[in-house]
Amino acid sequence: MxxxxxFLRAARREATERxxxxxxRQAGRYMAEYRELRAKYGFLEMCRTxxxxxxxxxxxxxxxxxDAAIMFSxxxxxxxxxxxxxxxxxxxxxxxxxxxxxATDVEELRVADPHETTGFVMESLRILRRELADxxxxxxxxxxxxxxxxxxxxxxxxxxxxxxxxxxxxEPVLWDALMNKFxxxxxxxxxxxxxxGAQVVQLFDSWVGYVAPRDYExxxxxxxxxxIDEVTSHGRKAVSGGVPLIHFANxxxxxxxxxxxxxxxxxGVDWRLDMxxxxxxxxxxxxxxxxxxxxxxxxxxxxxxxMVAEILEAVGTRPGxxxxxxxxxxxxxxxxxxxxxxxxxxxxxARIRGGCDRSQA
Amino acid sequence: MxxxxxFLRAARREATERxxxxxxRQAGRYMAEYRELRAKYGFLEMCRTxxxxxxxxxxxxxxxxxDAAIMFSxxxxxxxxxxxxxxxxxxxxxxxxxxxxxATDVEELRVADPHETTGFVMESLRILRRELADxxxxxxxxxxxxxxxxxxxxxxxxxxxxxxxxxxxxEPVLWDALMNKFxxxxxxxxxxxxxxGAQVVQLFDSWVGYVAPRDYExxxxxxxxxxIDEVTSHGRKAVSGGVPLIHFANxxxxxxxxxxxxxxxxxGVDWRLDMxxxxxxxxxxxxxxxxxxxxxxxxxxxxxxxMVAEILEAVGTRPGxxxxxxxxxxxxxxxxxxxxxxxxxxxxxARIRGGCDRSQA
Numbered sequence: 024m025x026x027x028x029x030f031l032r033a034a035r036r037e038a039t040e041r042x043x044x045x046x047x048r049q050a051g052r053y054m055a056e057y058r059e060l061r062a063k064y065g066f067l068e069m070c071r072t073x074x075x076x077x078x079x080x081x082x083x084x085x086x087x088x089x090d091a092a093i094m095f096s097x098x099x100x101x102x103x104x105x106x107x108x109x110x111x112x113x114x115x116x117x118x119x120x121x122x123x124x125x126a127t128d129v130e131e132l133r134v135a136d137p138h139e140t141t142g143f144v145m146e147s148l149r150i151l152r153r154e155l156a157d158x159x160x161x162x163x164x165x166x167x168x169x170x171x172x173x174x175x176x177x178x179x180x181x182x183x184x185x186x187x188x189x190x191x192x193x194e195p196v197l198w199d200a201l202m203n204k205f206x207x208x209x210x211x212x213x214x215x216x217x218x219x220g221a222q223v224v225q226l227f228d229s230w231v232g233y234v235a236p237r238d239y240e241x242x243x244x245x246x247x248x249x250x251i252d253e254v255t256s257h258g259r260k261a262v263s264g265g266v267p268l269i270h271f272a273n274x275x276x277x278x279x280x281x282x283x284x285x286x287x288x289x290x291g292v293d294w295r296l297d298m299x300x301x302x303x304x305x306x307x308x309x310x311x312x313x314x315x316x317x318x319x320x321x322x323x324x325x326x327x328x329x330m331v332a333e334i335l336e337a338v339g340t341r342p343g344x345x346x347x348x349x350x351x352x353x354x355x356x357x358x359x360x361x362x363x364x365x366x367x368x369x370x371x372x373a374r375i376r377g378g379c380d381r382s383q384a
Numbered sequence: 385m386x387x388x389x390x391f392l393r394a395a396r397r398e399a400t401e402r403x404x405x406x407x408x409r410q411a412g413r414y415m416a417e418y419r420e421l422r423a424k425y426g427f428l429e430m431c432r433t434x435x436x437x438x439x440x441x442x443x444x445x446x447x448x449x450x451d452a453a454i455m456f457s458x459x460x461x462x463x464x465x466x467x468x469x470x471x472x473x474x475x476x477x478x479x480x481x482x483x484x485x486x487a488t489d490v491e492e493l494r495v496a497d498p499h500e501t502t503g504f505v506m507e508s509l510r511i512l513r514r515e516l517a518d519x520x521x522x523x524x525x526x527x528x529x530x531x532x533x534x535x536x537x538x539x540x541x542x543x544x545x546x547x548x549x550x551x552x553x554x555e556p557v558l559w560d561a562l563m564n565k566f567x568x569x570x571x572x573x574x575x576x577x578x579x580x581g582a583q584v585v586q587l588f589d590s591w592v593g594y595v596a597p598r599d600y601e602x603x604x605x606x607x608x609x610x611x612i613d614e615v616t617s618h619g620r621k622a623v624s625g626g627v628p629l630i631h632f633a634n635x636x637x638x639x640x641x642x643x644x645x646x647x648x649x650x651x652g653v654d655w656r657l658d659m660x661x662x663x664x665x666x667x668x669x670x671x672x673x674x675x676x677x678x679x680x681x682x683x684x685x686x687x688x689x690x691m692v693a694e695i696l697e698a699v700g701t702r703p704g705x706x707x708x709x710x711x712x713x714x715x716x717x718x719x720x721x722x723x724x725x726x727x728x729x730x731x732x733x734a735r736i737r738g739g740c741d742r743s744q745a
Contacts, residue, residue, distance in 0.1 A: 183714060185679050192683040235677050235710075236658040237694065277637035277657045296638045297597040316596050318546050322553040333598065349596075353544060 030091040031160040034223045034267035034289055036310045036343035042335060042372035043090035044365050045162070047271075048351030049083040050095040054358055056082050066111040070096050076147035077154060084158055087358060088365050091160050091223070094147055098166030098227050099174060101208050104140025105133050107175055115179070122178030124186065129200050132175075134207040137215035144212075145219035152220035163221025165213050167228035167272075168205040168246040175205075184233050191242045202246040209250050214257040217266050224258075225269040226250060226287065232274015239278055244285050247272075251286040269312055273350065279304050294349025298337035310343025315364070317348040320356040324363055331367045340376055391452040392521040395584045395628035395650055397671045397704035403696060403733035404451035405726050406523070408632075409712030410444040411456040415719055417443050427472040431457050437508035438515060445520055448719060449726050452521050452584070455508055459527030459588050460535060462569050465501025466494050468536055476540070483539030485547065490561050493536075495568040498576035505573075506580035513581035524582030526574050528589035528633075529566040529607040536566075545594050552603045563607040570611050575618040578627050585619075586630040587611060587648065593635015600639055605646050608633075612647040630673055634711065640665050655710025659698035671704025676725070678709040681717040685724055692728045701737055 030043035051057055057079055060069065069075045079095040099117050102109040108120040123129060138145065151161050166174075173187045174180070191198045213224050226247070234243060251268055258266030270287025272278075276295050283290065289310035292301050298314060305311060319330050331346075338344045346368045352361065391404035412418055418440055421430065430436045440456040460478050463470040469481040484490060499506065505524075512522050527535075534548045535541070552559045574585050587608070595604060612629055619627030631648025633639075637656050644651065650671035653662050659675060666672060680691050692707075699705045707729045713722065 183679060185682055185714065185716070188677070188679045189682045192680075192687045232656065235655050236661075237691075238677075274656075277661065294596050295593065295635075300597075300638065316549070316599075318544060318549045319553075321546055321550045326553045330598075353546065355546070 026157055027090055027159050030345060031222055031267075033343055033345050034160075034269065034310060035264065036288070038340075038342045038376075040373065040376055041369050042338075042344050042346045042376065044346035044368040045089040045091040045093065046083070046087075046348050046352045046361065047093075049087065049089055049093065049361075050079045051352065052354035053352055053356040053361070054082055054086065056086065066097070067109070070100055071143045073143055073147040073150055076143070077150050080147070080151055081154060084155070087361050089159070091162050092151065092155055092158070093162040093164060093225070094144070094151060094221070096144060096147075096164070098164070098170065098229065100141055100144065101135045101137070101165070101171075101212055102175070104135035104137075105204070105208060106131060117174060117179065119175060119178045122186075123172075123175045123201065126194075126197055129197055129204070132201070132204050134204050135212070137212040141212065141215075145215055148216055148219035148221055160222040161220060162223045162225055162269075163213065163216035163219075164225040164227060165209045165216075166205075167226050167231070168202045168209060168250065169231050169234070169243045170227060170229045171205040171209070172201055173230055175201075182233065184230070188234075188238070191238065195242075198242060202242075206246045206250050210253045210257075213250070213254045214261075217254070217258050217261050221266070222262075223267045223269060224254060225271060225291070226254075228270070228272040228275070230274070231272050232276070232293075236278040236281060239275070240281050244281055247285040255286070255288075267310075269310075269345075271312070283309065289343060289345060291347065292349070296349075298334045302337055302339075302341060307341070310345065311338065311341075312345040312347050314347065314349040317350050317353055317356070320348075320352065320360045320364060324360075324367075327360070327364060328367050328371075331364060332371050335368065335371045335375055346372070387518055388451055388520050391706060392583055392628075394704055394706050395521075395630065395671060396625065397649070399701075399703045399737075401734065401737055402730050403699075403705050403707050403737065405707035405729045406450040406452040406454065407444070407448075407709050407713045407722065408454075410448065410450055410454065410722075411440045412713065413715035414713050414717040414722070415443055415447065417447065427458070428470070431461055432504045434504055434508040434511055437504070438511050441508070441512055442515060445516070448722050450520070452523055453512065453516055453519070454523040454525060454586070455505070455512060455582070457505060457508075457525070459525070459531065459590065461502055461505065462496045462498070462526070462532075462573055463536070465496035465498075466565070466569060467492060478535060478540065480536060480539045483547075484533075484536045484562065487555075487558055490558055490565070493562070493565050495565050496573070498573040502573065502576075506576055509577055509580035509582055521583040522581060523584045523586055523630075524574065524577035524580075525586040525588060526570045526577075528587050528592070529563045529570060529611065530592050530595070530604045531588060531590045532566040532570070533562055534591055536562075543594065545591070549595075549599070552599065556603075559603060563603075567607045567611050571614045571618075574611070574615045575622075578615070578619050578622050582627070583623075584628045584630060585615060586632060586652070587615075589631070589633040589636070591635070592633050593637070593654075597639040597642060600636070601642050605642055608646040616647070616649075628671075630671075630706075632673070644670065650704065650706060652708065653710070659695045663698055663700075663702060668702070671706065672699065672702075673706040673708050675708070675710040678711050678714050678717070681709075681713065681721045681725060685721075685728075688721070688725060689728050689732075692725060693732050696729065696732045696736055707733070
């Protein structure tokens with residue numbers, strides 16, 4: 024098999040002969056091979072052990088056939104290095120035992136040095152680049168400032184963000200200091216990932232969809248924009264042609280105009296947006312990543328095929344489309360169905376983009 | 385105090401001299417007076433006891449100063465009458481012990497006769513109309529077919545809707561039969577509420593925001609539309625001038641065009657939409673209800689005032705605005721802050737709509 028750079032070309036908005044596809048959370052619990060390992064190791068232990076990171080990252084490349092590898096890790100992996108006491112409690116998701124609630128908490132929070140505190144990530148990326156040299160491109164990632172701040176403030180997942188929004192509204196100076204610490208941590212972390220070999224990076228703003236547009240504009244956008252600008256600038260210096268950045272503002276369906284202002288090379292969109300609307304709304308200078316409903320993997324093949332085709336036909340031959348789920352793959356999904364989806368994306372997109380092969384890129 | 389019909393006039397899209405305001409879940413846990421009663425009675429027991437329904441419904445009218453009363457009940461209150469074994473487990477929200485998973489389950493589901501199975505609701509409404517005669521208008525409500533079906537199929541709250549979407553995609557004939565049973569139940573239930581004195585009815589599609597627009601269009605919209613059309617038609621026959629219907633499709637931020645097709649006199653919008661965008665997008669034949677972030681009640685007054693003013697200024701003097709939270713009031717909200725919000729809405733909207741008093745309506 025020759026090296027498959029379809030994903031990298033699409034992320035650079037070059038024309039491709041078919042649409043690359045990967046899945047958020049593709050290295051994870053829906054795969055028996057992952058669950059076998061997970062039964063033996065704690066989640067954070069796995070994230071911190073390069074041999075395990077490499078093994079788990081490669082599983083969906085080898086077994087599912089995705090067009091890109093995303094390093095196995097977690098968006099909160101920098102928290103311990105910042106002084107946040109992170110635990111993945113069984114069945115509860117992440118818990119931060121010392122959530123940020125006061126000016127002193129903000130002051131004591133450290134900007135994490137990625138090499139000192141998450142060196143295992145950079146080591147994993149270096150190994151992965153070697154292992155993947157003849158396969159597919161490698162994606163690094165980090166959490167966006169708002170999503171990180173909301174976990175640090177609430178101390179756990181939530182649908183309300185009461186403490187987060189209270190801090191944002193009541194203490195704008197403190198909010199600014201806090202968001203800058205997360206922005207600085209994320210910038211240094213993503214830059215280090217680029218230096219270690221990440222060929223594309225994705226910024227996850229997983230929970231920003233719970234923020235009203237005006238609050239996003241005033242209190243979130245400037246920090247995401249700074250991360251995107253500085254990481255993009257670093258990527259241009261570090262790598263010829265630059266390192267494309269995918270900006271995934273999950274649930275931000277009503278503020279695509281603001282998400283575009285924050286920037287990125289490719290905008291990730293969730294499944295609640297009709298792709299026809301996305302293509303009309305998002306400027307052609309951006310690539311688009313998405314956006315099938317993750318639950319579509321529970322549909323029979325004919326229905327799945329209809330949904331895949333609908334998205335691909337809405338995008339047409341516009342360059343820079345990366346097919347993905349609109350959110351992470353569900354843990355009860357059937358890996359065989361994921362393989363089917365990837366085949367359908369490849370078949371249908373080759374039909375649509377048929378005339379547009381690599382030589383024309 | 386003369387009878388305050390501000391809300392009813394706004395729901396009819398008549399000009400008003402100030403903007404009426406009520407809060408979703410205004411009869412509920414944030415009030416000590418409610419919690420005192422709730423300590424003595426089970427949740428369903430309270431819903432089924434007219435004296436308690438009346439007392440709890442009136443609490444926010446008397447103590448918070450809202451411009452409308454909404455009967456205390458639950459969107460799932462028709463479930464037992466349909467054959468669904470509903471329980472409100474402590475701290476868990478609703479649980480349906482016999483969720484719908486097969487053709488036989490759908491077949492056995494009954495269209496509930498509202499008088500036989502939820503007579504206590506109609507009795508409560510009749511008492512409330514008498515009690516409220518000199519105060520404010522009375523709102524009835526029901527769950528929309530999709531939201532009801534999703535609870536009945538999943539058996540509890542979820543963020544995924546795996547079983548619901550699987551049924552929708554895999555078994556369209558079964559889905560149609562199921563949605564029609566919920567639509568028929570809701571139509572009969574809302575019509576009975578109108579006959580018992582509800583002056584406005586709200587249709588809650590609380591979880592439809594998890595559905596992709598194409599799925600909404602194909603598999604949800606036709607049933608909501610039928611409910612809205614038939615209830616509106618019944619209201620026109622039953623009450624001179626008709627009974628306005630508020631259609632609240634929570635989270636449907638990316639498909640306002642489709643929500644408009646489903647209909648209603650007033651469209652409820654959640655806080656994730658910028659009101660400037662809402663006013664531009666929603667046709668002037670609709671009233672608008674919403675949409676401050678419920679978490680705004682945790683902000684200091686100056687910030688709350690800024691947010692209230694922003695929404696009211698975006699709406700301007702457009703007739704038919706009903707101020708509300710973008711979702712239910714949080715249980716830890718301070719009732720005093722809710723009173724403050726209501727005062728701020730009244731003050732600012734009187735300033736904006738000052739020239740537009742009742743005589744011009």
